[in-house]
Amino acid sequence: MKQNFTVRQGALDGVEVFLSVAQHRSFRRAAAELGVTPSAISQTVRVLEERIGAVLFIRTTRSVGLTEAGERFLSHAKPAFDELVAASEVARGFGQKPTGLLRLSVPRAVVPILLEPLIASFCEAYPEVEVEIVASKELIDLAAEGFDAGIRLGQFVDADMVAVPLTPPxxxxxxxxxxxxxxxxxxxxxxxxxxxxxxxxxxxxxxxxxxxxxxxxxxxxxxxxxxxxxxxxxxxxxxxxxxxxxxxxxxxxxxxxxxxxxxxxxxxxxxxxxPGVFLYYPSRRQMMSKLRAFIDHVKRRQAADRDQLPLTR
Missing domain, CATH: 3.40.190.290 (D-Maltodextrin-Binding Protein; domain 2)
Incomplete structure (x- = not known):
């Protein structure tokens, strides 16, 4: 039977401080590295030890050493913490640079008319972004189905979506x-x-x-x-x-x-x-850089197309 599991609030609190003290074997140098006071470092370590239920450091007036429990904790905590830092860097890269997989849910009808030339130029401009087009007539839940955005006629786009026009009416x-x-x-x-x-x-x-x-x-x-x-x-x-x-x-x-x-x-x-055809997505706040790049590309193409229209008197 599956057990209920929740991550305790603050379960990782103090780990970075512990690793810094363990590396420098000094509360003062750890404080300097992390930009806080030695007393704050000492208090954080004390709270961590209380939460774990074991003393992690041997403290004297001249040195700081690790207890056996501290050595065991270090051997497991450091690689895990390094993995978390690496994961954060990877995620930050996705948030700051257009990269990864851009998934679009679209009606089959718009693919040859609208998307084929647009996608070709986008992929050329952003080679680190892969585009997946899923042709479907269904109005799906974008977040639940793992899509970054959808494309539909304007009358089928829900009012709570952010909509970007791809065509005029x-x-x-x-x-x-x-x-x-x-x-x-x-x-x-x-x-x-x-x-x-x-x-x-x-x-x-x-x-x-x-x-x-x-x-x-x-x-x-x-x-x-x-x-x-x-x-x-x-x-x-x-x-x-x-x-x-x-x-x-x-x-x-x-x-x-x-x-x-x-x-x-x-x-x-x-x-x-x-209403014309719109690109729509749930929230500006949650927008990834790959989707922002696609929207900006669409707008640049639209501006270029307008500039190429013959002038009329």
Missing amino acids: LRLIVVGSPTYLAGRCPPQNTNDLRQHACLRWRKSSGALALWSFDDNGRSIEIAVSGPLIANDFPTMLGAAVRGMGLAQLPEPLAAEGLRKGELMQVLEPFAPTI
């Missing part, structure tokens, strides 16, 4: 393939969707997402029907390209299909604008 557009629209009357208004096969998206909560529209500044949501239900946007995109029906998708996801002529946009005047 996006439009949700309705698209269909030329094959599907051939011989059919394209919808002219949202009511016409009743006559069309609409590809639906099931949210991580299990509910079917409604299609959202902007009707002259008025937000409306419509329940649609069709032959396919998917749990991610790339699956819906592929089904739309193959002519299975209409799909409502974030505009950047459909951009390549529109450019190649694999898709056509319908109901363009009704396309709503939604």
Whole structure:
């Protein structure tokens, strides 16, 4: 049976003082090294001995020596303390220099569009950071699952998260393939969707997402029907390209299909604008240097992209 175990408060108090006295064989030199008074050193050692239940030093007016208990304690305490110091240095390195493993939870759809060019340039700029991308539609607990940050559409980011925009606001557009629209009357208004096969998206909560529209500044949501239900946007995109029906998708996801002529946009005047894609994480106070470096890299890329935009009059 597993026993309950707790570390006593102050269990390591006095160990550094003990090691300094043992090394110098002097309370005074230990005090000088640690920047305290000899009386403070003496009091700390006395408290440590009381807590352990054994005398650790033999004190005379001329010298300080170790008892047998002190020798045993030194043989175990010094390597353990050195390990603690080394562990602190390693942890401090992770806190001060971008290094280690950066784990990101992302939707599969944003990987080729947004993350691939961004990650490539980040890894080149920070070779000591490894990036792990876990593609998932689930809104997971970042801390519990060991992730540094997540990436999601803005409407899915909890209010208690720190959010950094990766894109400007996006439009949700309705698209269909030329094959599907051939011989059919394209919808002219949202009511016409009743006559069309609409590809639906099931949210991580299990509910079917409604299609959202902007009707002259008025937000409306419509329940649609069709032959396919998917749990991610790339699956819906592929089904739309193959002519299975209409799909409502974030505009950047459909951009390549529109450019190649694999898709056509319908109901363009009704396309709503939604918050863009955000990087989110739990707390600024807990941010590691590797995540700070990634956020700074994102901001530099965004600034560079803005500088490259052509000027308009």
